[in-house]
Amino acid sequence: AQSVTQLDSQVPVFEEAPVELRCNYSSSVSVYLFWYVQYPNQGLQLLLKYLSGSTLVKGINGFEAEFNKSQTSFHLRKPSVHISDTAEYFCAVSDSGGYQKVTFGTGTKLQVIP
Amino acid sequence: GAVVSQHPSRVICKSGTSVKIECRSLDFQATTMFWYRQFPKQSLMLMATSNEGSKATYEQGVEKDKFLINHASLTLSTLTVTSAHPEDSSFYICSAPPGGTLMGDTQYFGPGTRLTVL
Numbered sequence: 001a002q003s004v005t006q007l008d009s010q011v012p013v014f015e016e017a018p019v020e021l022r023c024n025y026s027s028s029v030s031v032y033l034f035w036y037v038q039y040p041n042q043g044l045q046l047l048l049k050y051l052s053g054s055t056l057v058k059g060i061n062g063f064e065a066e067f068n069k070s071q072t073s074f075h076l077r078k079p080s081v082h083i084s085d086t087a088e089y090f091c092a093v094s095d096s097g098g099y100q101k102v103t104f105g106t107g108t109k110l111q112v113i114p
Numbered sequence: 115g116a117v118v119s120q121h122p123s124r125v126i127c128k129s130g131t132s133v134k135i136e137c138r139s140l141d142f143q144a145t146t147m148f149w150y151r152q153f154p155k156q157s158l159m160l161m162a163t164s165n166e167g168s169k170a171t172y173e174q175g176v177e178k179d180k181f182l183i184n185h186a187s188l189t190l191s192t193l194t195v196t197s198a199h200p201e202d203s204s205f206y207i208c209s210a211p212p213g214g215t216l217m218g219d220t221q222y223f224g225p226g227t228r229l230t231v232l
Binding site: 049105106 | 118120148155156157158159160163207209220221223224225226228
């Protein structure tokens with residue numbers, strides 16, 4: 001079984017400032033890692049994913065994340081945020097070895113302050 | 115990209131009634147769909163896996179007789195909340211991997227259905 005921890009429930013940041021949203025996972029097997037964004041009253045949209053290969057993954061809207069196996073982390077970063085980035089962000093993990101069930105973290109609400 | 119729709123987007127019902135939520139894959143076939151529940155300020159919790167042409171697989175603690183799932187075609191799965199009670203009020207989201215892919219790749223999520231039971 002896997003688990004995901006997002007320690008920060010809310011992250012306020014000023015517009016054009018950098019941001020890092022933290023995600024740590026626990027698993028006894030190899031995993032795939034995902035970041036999803038959820039805008040108010042909408043479903044989830046995939047930002048980026050790590051399946052294998054390069055540990056630095058670039059996604060949409062200028063976001064990137066780095067897979068760190070030794071620290072079991074997959075932190076999400078953006079060098080300069082915009083007002084439109086205000087949303088809920090979910091880190092997720094699935095078992096890479098077989099049937100895909102995705103386990104989500106509790107989410108981090110990113111609030112961009114003008 | 116692939117699109118998954120849900121209907122209705124919002125539903126309010128009286129306690130004791132049943133509510134059906136539809137999940138459709140609009141431009142791809144989905145032999146598998148997943149149903150999640152999201153309580154306020156909480157994460158998505160997987161409820162069940164819907165399999166086209168066979169019985170759904172429920173996660174531990176989810177009552178299969180209360181949450182009836184029917185995956186009647188390759189583009190449609192339905193979740194029926196039977197005898198709904200206020201504690202069933204939640205945001206229900208479905209997802210589907212395109213092309214029947216089961217191995218760790220992108221899932222496409224529906225926009226969700228907000229259920230309020232009075």
